[in-house]
Amino acid sequence: MLMRLPTSVSEAQEYLTEGAVPVGGATLVWAVWQRDGFPDHAMSLRNLPEANRIEAETLGAAVVLNRIDDRVPEVLHRAASTVGTGAVRRTATVGGNIVGSTLRCLLPAALVLDARAVILEPEGVTETDLGEVLAKRQLLLSLRWHTPITSNYVKAAAEPGGPSPLVVAAALHAVAGGGALLRVAVRFDDEVFSENVSHHGSADETLSTLRRGFLGWLPAQAQELVDRQVTGLVSRPSGR
Numbered sequence: 018m019l020m021r022l023p024t025s026v027s028e029a030q031e032y033l034t035e036g037a038v039p040v041g042g043a044t045l046v047w048a049v050w051q052r053d054g055f056p057d058h059a060m061s062l063r064n065l066p067e068a069n070r071i072e073a074e075t076l077g078a079a080v081v082l083n084r085i086d087d088r089v090p091e092v093l094h095r096a097a098s099t100v101g102t103g104a105v106r107r108t109a110t111v112g113g114n115i116v117g118s119t120l121r122c123l124l125p126a127a128l129v130l131d132a133r134a135v136i137l138e139p140e141g142v143t144e145t146d147l148g149e150v151l152a153k154r155q156l157l158l159s160l161r162w163h164t165p166i167t168s169n170y171v172k173a174a175a176e177p178g179g180p181s182p183l184v185v186a187a188a189l190h191a192v193a194g195g196g197a198l199l200r201v202a203v204r205f206d207d208e209v210f211s212e213n214v215s216h217h218g219s220a221d222e223t224l225s226t227l228r229r230g231f232l233g234w235l236p237a238q239a240q241e242l243v244d245r246q247v248t249g250l251v252s253r254p255s256g257r
């Protein structure tokens with residue numbers, strides 16, 4: 018297997034056209050390759066500056082999870098800090114988690130930030146929504162979003178042998194002309210649901226609007242966690 022390590026987007030584009038398979042930290046793909054055979058070409062974005070940015074409104078796909086800190090919104094920082102073990106977080110990348118894993122603990126956080134995916138295609142760099150990247154498994158270069166007023170994330174304890182643990186991510190965004198928009202994403206029973214509602218200052222009103230949507234279908238345990246997270250979030254004065 019030839020491992021490509023592009024240092025520019027045009028180089029990465031060339032390797033992608035040659036059919037190089039993306040690889041992050043290889044925490045998942047290594048076992049698959051050992052079982053099914055190694056590809057001729059693989060490509061890691063670890064030396065590509067565009068895939069290594071950690072900024073207030075950008076996160077590169079090659080960033081290793083344990084490098085994600087409070088430069089990004091709390092929801093994303095906390096999501097990364099709950100993934101797997103310390104050893105996994107030292108190796109696994111944003112791109113591998115969002116595009117390549119099944120648990121995708123970063124996905125609810127990215128959804129409530131309304132993050133856009135910056136991807137590389139044989140034709141060049143373009144921007145798309147996360148749903149499309151997941152469906153087509155495109156090469157993710159980075160995520161970008163607008164800083165929310167505030168955000169939070171919680172992951173419930175996993176039950177041994179059960180489905181992936183319940184996750185609630187929420188972010189409050191300023192709206193042009195006043196008011197705020199609350200985005201909530203819940204991972205329940207291995208599926209991610211998300212909802213956006215206007216927030217006019219009353220947590221009770223916002224929660225009852227949420228319950229008229231997907232939240233109303235969730236079991237009591239999930240609803241309680243959403244209630245707690247949303248109430249805590251909208252009562253904060255401000256901040257990331």
Ligand SMILES: Cc1cc2nc3c(=O)[nH]c(=O)nc-3n(C[C@H](O)[C@H](O)[C@H](O)COP(=O)(O)OP(=O)(O)OC[C@H]3O[C@@H](n4cnc5c(N)ncnc54)[C@H](O)[C@@H]3O)c2cc1C
Nearest residue numbers: 041042043044045046101110112113114117120121122157
């Ligand atoms: C013990 C253990 C515990 C874990 N616990 C959790 C958990 O609690 N929550 C959670 O969310 N995940 C968990 N995971 C999964 C973990 O997040 C993944 O192993 C990791 O995200 C994969 O990242 P990687 O960089 O190693 O990807 P790799 O193994 O390198 O690649 C995985 C797939 O992603 C593709 N890929 C990699 N980078 C890109 C890119 N930039 N663009 C497009 N495709 C790309 C590869 O082609 C491959 O198909 C756990 C894994 C382990 C081993």
